[in-house]
Amino acid sequence: MLNYTIRRLLSVIPVMLVVSIIVFLLVHLTPGNPAFIILGEDASPEAIAQLEEQLGLNEPLYIQFFDWLKQVITGDLGTSVYSAQPVTELIFANFGPTFSLMVLSLLFILIISIPIAILIVSLRKTILDPLFTNVSLLGVSVPEFWLAILLVLAFGVTFPVFPVAGYMPLADGFGAWLYHLLLPAFVLALVEIGIIARMLRDSMLDSVNQDYTKTARAKGVRERDVLMKHVFANALIPTTTVLGATVAGLLGGTVIIETLFTIPGIGQLLIDSIHRRDYPVIQGVVLFIAAIYVLVNLVVDLLYAFLDPRIRYD
Amino acid sequence: MLEVKDLHVHLDTPAGLVKAVDGVSFRLEAGQTIGIVGESGSGKSVLAHSLTKLNPEPPATYPKGEILFEGENILTMDKKRLRSLRGKEIAMIFQDPMSSLNPVFKIGRQLMEAIQTHQKLPKKEARQKAVELLADVGIPDPERRMQNYPHQFSGGMRQRVLIAIALAARPKLLIADEPTTALDVTIQAQIIELLKKIQKKYSTAIIMITHDLGVVANLADRILVMYAGKIVESGSTANIFYDTAMPYTWSLLRSIPRLDAAGSERLLHIEGHPPNLIQPPTGCNFHPRCPFARDACLQIDPPLSECGTDHFAACVLSKQQFDEEKQAVAEQKGVLLS
Amino acid sequence: MMSKKRNMIALTIFLLIALATITANWWLPVSPTAMDANQRLLAPSGTHWFGTDDFGRDIFARVVVAARVSLAVGVIVAIIATVIGTLIGLISGYFRKTDFILMRIVDGFLAFPALLLALALVAALGGSITNIVIALTIAFFPVMSRVVRSAVLQINNAQYIEAARTTGTRDLVILLKYILPNVLSPIIVQSTFIFAKAILAEAALSFLGVGVNPSTPTWGNMLQESQIYITIAPWFSIFPGIAIVITVLSLNILGDGLRDAFDPHSLKRKRKRKPKQTAPAA
Numbered sequence: 001m002l003n004y005t006i007r008r009l010l011s012v013i014p015v016m017l018v019v020s021i022i023v024f025l026l027v028h029l030t031p032g033n034p035a036f037i038i039l040g041e042d043a044s045p046e047a048i049a050q051l052e053e054q055l056g057l058n059e060p061l062y063i064q065f066f067d068w069l070k071q072v073i074t075g076d077l078g079t080s081v082y083s084a085q086p087v088t089e090l091i092f093a094n095f096g097p098t099f100s101l102m103v104l105s106l107l108f109i110l111i112i113s114i115p116i117a118i119l120i121v122s123l124r125k126t127i128l129d130p131l132f133t134n135v136s137l138l139g140v141s142v143p144e145f146w147l148a149i150l151l152v153l154a155f156g157v158t159f160p161v162f163p164v165a166g167y168m169p170l171a172d173g174f175g176a177w178l179y180h181l182l183l184p185a186f187v188l189a190l191v192e193i194g195i196i197a198r199m200l201r202d203s204m205l206d207s208v209n210q211d212y213t214k215t216a217r218a219k220g221v222r223e224r225d226v227l228m229k230h231v232f233a234n235a236l237i238p239t240t241t242v243l244g245a246t247v248a249g250l251l252g253g254t255v256i257i258e259t260l261f262t263i264p265g266i267g268q269l270l271i272d273s274i275h276r277r278d279y280p281v282i283q284g285v286v287l288f289i290a291a292i293y294v295l296v297n298l299v300v301d302l303l304y305a306f307l308d309p310r311i312r313y314d
Numbered sequence: 315m316l317e318v319k320d321l322h323v324h325l326d327t328p329a330g331l332v333k334a335v336d337g338v339s340f341r342l343e344a345g346q347t348i349g350i351v352g353e354s355g356s357g358k359s360v361l362a363h364s365l366t367k368l369n370p371e372p373p374a375t376y377p378k379g380e381i382l383f384e385g386e387n388i389l390t391m392d393k394k395r396l397r398s399l400r401g402k403e404i405a406m407i408f409q410d411p412m413s414s415l416n417p418v419f420k421i422g423r424q425l426m427e428a429i430q431t432h433q434k435l436p437k438k439e440a441r442q443k444a445v446e447l448l449a450d451v452g453i454p455d456p457e458r459r460m461q462n463y464p465h466q467f468s469g470g471m472r473q474r475v476l477i478a479i480a481l482a483a484r485p486k487l488l489i490a491d492e493p494t495t496a497l498d499v500t501i502q503a504q505i506i507e508l509l510k511k512i513q514k515k516y517s518t519a520i521i522m523i524t525h526d527l528g529v530v531a532n533l534a535d536r537i538l539v540m541y542a543g544k545i546v547e548s549g550s551t552a553n554i555f556y557d558t559a560m561p562y563t564w565s566l567l568r569s570i571p572r573l574d575a576a577g578s579e580r581l582l583h584i585e586g587h588p589p590n591l592i593q594p595p596t597g598c599n600f601h602p603r604c605p606f607a608r609d610a611c612l613q614i615d616p617p618l619s620e621c622g623t624d625h626f627a628a629c630v631l632s633k634q635q636f637d638e639e640k641q642a643v644a645e646q647k648g649v650l651l652s
Numbered sequence: 653m654m655s656k657k658r659n660m661i662a663l664t665i666f667l668l669i670a671l672a673t674i675t676a677n678w679w680l681p682v683s684p685t686a687m688d689a690n691q692r693l694l695a696p697s698g699t700h701w702f703g704t705d706d707f708g709r710d711i712f713a714r715v716v717v718a719a720r721v722s723l724a725v726g727v728i729v730a731i732i733a734t735v736i737g738t739l740i741g742l743i744s745g746y747f748r749k750t751d752f753i754l755m756r757i758v759d760g761f762l763a764f765p766a767l768l769l770a771l772a773l774v775a776a777l778g779g780s781i782t783n784i785v786i787a788l789t790i791a792f793f794p795v796m797s798r799v800v801r802s803a804v805l806q807i808n809n810a811q812y813i814e815a816a817r818t819t820g821t822r823d824l825v826i827l828l829k830y831i832l833p834n835v836l837s838p839i840i841v842q843s844t845f846i847f848a849k850a851i852l853a854e855a856a857l858s859f860l861g862v863g864v865n866p867s868t869p870t871w872g873n874m875l876q877e878s879q880i881y882i883t884i885a886p887w888f889s890i891f892p893g894i895a896i897v898i899t900v901l902s903l904n905i906l907g908d909g910l911r912d913a914f915d916p917h918s919l920k921r922k923r924k925r926k927p928k929q930t931a932p933a934a
Binding site: 221 | 366370393398399401402410414415416424427428432476480482483
């Protein structure tokens with residue numbers, strides 16, 4: 001386990017290196033001179049020259065990269081061209097809402113998908129199971145933003161139960177915070193609920209007729225306990241592997257959901273920066289999200305190893 | 315103690331209805347050991363699972379027959395009674411020790427689950443009992459081994475753990491479904507020895523399911539030979555081995571390696587495959603593979619009939635006719651060898 | 653049986669949608685671009701089945717025509733991502749020395765949520781259809797490489813490949829003749845899913861305003877446009893969304909069905925298989 005942990009920790013280094021190369025190159029993919037594009041066609045040559053200097057665009061590409069990487073490692077993601085604020089500051093100022101949204105969504109996912117999967121597996125001989133399979137496919141086929149629009153129409157306009165926009169920080173009270181986040185977090189969770197529940201159902205069905213469940217039944221263990229203890233414990237292990245993908249889905253989804261519900265998170269920051277062509281902020285946010293995702297995958301892999309005694313005691 | 319009467323078990327598969335157990339009857343007295351022998355596909359495993367209704371339903375159905383355990387019909391028991399029967403009165407061990415233990419739970423937990431399902435014991439006592447059970451089935455250093463996971467045990471040790479689990483509630487009957495098939499020959503012998511020891515110590519009745527007559531030779535009091543869902547011969551172990559009355563049993567016997575047999579007797583395997591149970595052959599199920607088959611065998615499906623003291627066989631040939639056939643084979647072989 | 657029927661229905665629906673949008677010019681009764689200021693935001697009726705939009709254009713006609721861009725983007729992304737992903741997967745699975753480098757690069761791409769990577773790339777490249785195809789291809793090829801690589805690794809040590817190798821068959825021949833045909837089924841399944849995901853992603857990008865030029869009718873653009881009219885003309889939002897759902901769902905069902913059909917270890921089959929003890933002779 002220790003060996004595995006060290007190896008897994010080390011594997012983060014090459015991945016993050018590739019990630020930073022991709023993020024760095026993002027700016028240089030832009031056709032034409034980035035300084036020109038950022039400042040617009042009316043900019044004076046002096047202003048362009050100054051921005052080129054500021055962005056280090058006159059140096060060879062690899063030197064630019066290492067300079068940039070050095071800064072990034074020391075925690076300096078540059079300065080916003082639009083607001084002149086440090087990018088790290090912007091990210092941290094906007095991360096609270098995003099984090100709240102994701103945690104709440106993840107909570108929804110776990111609270112809803114686990115009982116669904118157990119229910120489906122215990123009723124696997126009925127029509128409910130094929131029905132569920134198709135509904136979960138429907139779940140991954142619905143565009144998040146469209147679903148959000150419909151839910152806003154339903155619960156914000158037709159039956160105005162929830163606010164359709166805005167965000168309250170946790171500091172302003174738990175109730176207000178929760179109230180504003182409930183609908184967006186639910187929309188964000190909905191697609192992933194289908195995926196996780198399906199995965200859990202598949203792995204539970206895979207182990208429901210394994211020999212060890214027969215041993216448990218032969219002991220006289222009640223069917224409910226066979227499912228909830230033996231089958232569930234085994235199904236949980238493969239299911240953790242998709243948790244990483246779930247977080248990726250949530251991170252991608254927050255961009256849309258924050259825009260739709262005007263939640264001032266990093267997704268909204270990203271979209272705004274794209275419209276403002278504020279490249280340092282775009283780079284910073286994308287790098288930050290990728291880093292979170294890499295970290296989550298690391299945790300998920302270690303969790304997987306920890307949950308499976310066959311790896312833990314290797 | 316256990317009486318099976320005209321049991322039928324059907325499996326409703328996509329390919330058609332499989333009559334896996336087709337009218338089986340037998341009795342088992344307390345403390346007795348019987349062996350049920352047959353090739354894979356003979357329905358013996360389905361029969362074994364039926365005894366505690368462990369066959370998955372669907373596909374399994376029980377259209378006809380009774381399984382009376384101390385006078386109570388297992389097939390009509392409610393779920394609660396069935397649970398209190400499983401493990402407590404009738405316990406089972408299975409073929410593949412590698413997959414029969416839950417890979418993510420410690421051995422101790424799985425053993426204590428078996429104990430605590432039927433006895434309300436405080437954790438500490440259940441633990442103590444679990445350690446004793448492990449020691450009883452020959453697991454060295456049981457205290458420490460309680461903390462191990464299944465993958466940390468060898469196949470033979472896992473089967474011992476499974477036997478300990480089966481013995482947890484001191485069952486009156488232990489059903490062992492091919493408990494040695496997945497193990498090395500030397501380990502097989504150890505497990506058989508262990509079962510013998512248990513049988514003596516607790517006078518547990520044992521039903522031993524196997525495809526290998528050698529395994530039950532010195533363990534069972536009685537042997538039932540199964541073919542295509544039916545019992546084709548039953549009798550005392552001595553009868554089955556030395557006074558065989560059914561060609562299938564005879565073929566089975568010739569397919570086991572014997573140390574005491576003369577070097578001249580060649581090891582034979584039975585030609586062909588067990589029949590398709592969705593569309594079984596007409597007449598006797600064994601006739602397509604039977605070296606002594608004759609025209610009558612295509613028409614008549616012979617019932618199990620008495621052919622000696624407490625010895626039954628299902629064959630068109632009378633005991634005497636069959637003895638003559640066997641004699642002829644032996645003589646022919648003698649001619650060939652000389 | 654039931655799922656087979658389901659797969660056939662999905663295939664039929666998908667083909668009908670594709671056929672309808674390709675032949676739209678010949679059969680659409682109303683032009684998708686004809687504006688009429690007096691006919692703005694009309695509810696669905698006999699003349700305008702799905703109602704009209706903020707310029708008085710027929711929403712049904714626009715939904716049908718919009719399928720062209722959405723399906724074209726989806727199919728092209730699926731094809732290119734499949735080709736690139738398969739190539740990388742084959743190489744890194746077969747030539748073990750390249751594996752480490754190639755997989756670290758793929759891991760780097762996989763470290764971004766797909767939609768986010770596409771978003772950042774489109775932001776950098778600018779929002780034309782070509783750039784969206786490029787961005788989505790980059791976002792989706794890494795998964796394909798991973799899938800192909802693990803499939804190759806599974807059969808790499810098969811006897812017939814060992815045999816071909818020891819008899820001196822050229823690597824290219826082994827790859828194309830022995831390995832590729834055997835990893836084809838996961839490739840086909842995965843490319844169906846990429847097709848579906850690409851349609852969703854294109855719609856999302858257009859919806860966020862960084863996708864296809866807003867004047868081109870795509871489902872995403874229509875939903876972006878309709879958003880402000882959601883309370884007074886909900887049909888404007890509902891119908892393009894339903895079009896996406898039906899198209900993507902039929903693709904996902906197909907992918908799911910193909911996976912079950914191809915995979916000998918598929919869960920469904922495993923459960924249907926007869927218990928070993930009773931397996932009759934073949």
